[in-house]
Amino acid sequence: MKYKVYNVLPEFGTNTYLAWDENSRQAIMIDPAAPDRILLEEIKNLKLDLKYIINTHGHGDHIAGNKLIKDGFPAPLCIHEADAAKLTEAKLNLSEFWNANIVSPPADVLFKDGDKFTLGNCGVTVIHTPGHTQGGICLLVDGLLFSGDTLFLKGIGRTDLPGGNYEMLISSIKDKLFTLPDETIVLPGHGPDTTIGKEKRNNPFVSLVSRI
Ligand SMILES: [Zn+2]
Ligand SMILES: [Zn+2]
Numbered sequence: 001m002k003y004k005v006y007n008v009l010p011e012f013g014t015n016t017y018l019a020w021d022e023n024s025r026q027a028i029m030i031d032p033a034a035p036d037r038i039l040l041e042e043i044k045n046l047k048l049d050l051k052y053i054i055n056t057h058g059h060g061d062h063i064a065g066n067k068l069i070k071d072g073f074p075a076p077l078c079i080h081e082a083d084a085a086k087l088t089e090a091k092l093n094l095s096e097f098w099n100a101n102i103v104s105p106p107a108d109v110l111f112k113d114g115d116k117f118t119l120g121n122c123g124v125t126v127i128h129t130p131g132h133t134q135g136g137i138c139l140l141v142d143g144l145l146f147s148g149d150t151l152f153l154k155g156i157g158r159t160d161l162p163g164g165n166y167e168m169l170i171s172s173i174k175d176k177l178f179t180l181p182d183e184t185i186v187l188p189g190h191g192p193d194t195t196i197g198k199e200k201r202n203n204p205f206v207s208l209v210s211r212i
Contacts, residue, residue: 003018003144005017006033006038009061013190015031015187015189016039018030021121023121025120026119027046028051028119029075033065050073050075052076053066055083056137056147060095063086081111083135084106087104088105111126114127129148129150130172132164133161136148138150140180144185145177148188152194178199
C-alpha cells in the first residue's frame, strides 16, 4: 500500500489520507477534512480509482470535505453505524459549536467491527474502537493502521466530548490495537505517525511498561 497525507484544515491539524494499492490503483480517502480542491486533483493526478470515502468518526473536523469528494467521484461514503447520525447534524458532529454548521451527505455504507474489503490484492479490516466517539474506527491495511482520533503519538483521543468514554477508549486501544504487531505503522487523525511498539512503550496514557 502507498499513502499520502494532506493537511487541509490547519486550524484543527486534521490528517486526511489517500491510500492505494499500487497495482490496481484502487484507493480510499480517509477523513476529507475540508472541501479543498487539492484532494480532488490528487486523485486525478495520481490516476487513482477511488473505491471508498471513509470517515474514522463523525466529528466535523473529519467530514467537511465529504460532499466535495462525493460530488467529484461516485465512491460510497462509509462510517461506523454508531456515528452515522453525526454526518447530517451539525449539533451532533460538534461543528455547531465552532459556528461552522458542517453537514455531509448521508452514509452509503454502515461499517461494523470486523468488516473487510479489498483494494486490489490488499485486504482492509475495520476495527471498531469506541471511546472518543461511540462509532470510532481504525482501518488496518498491509501493516498500516489509520487510527483516527483513537490513538496518537504519545496521546489518545479526547473523551470529554459527547459520547466519549475514557475506560472504553483505553480498552479499545489495549484490547484491539496493542494486540497488533509492534512494527505496525500508526497513522493518526492528528499529528505525526508512530508505531504500535513505540506507543506500547512510550504512550503515557496506555503504556504497558510500569513506571516507578
Ligand atoms: Zn474527533
Ligand atoms: Zn479530530
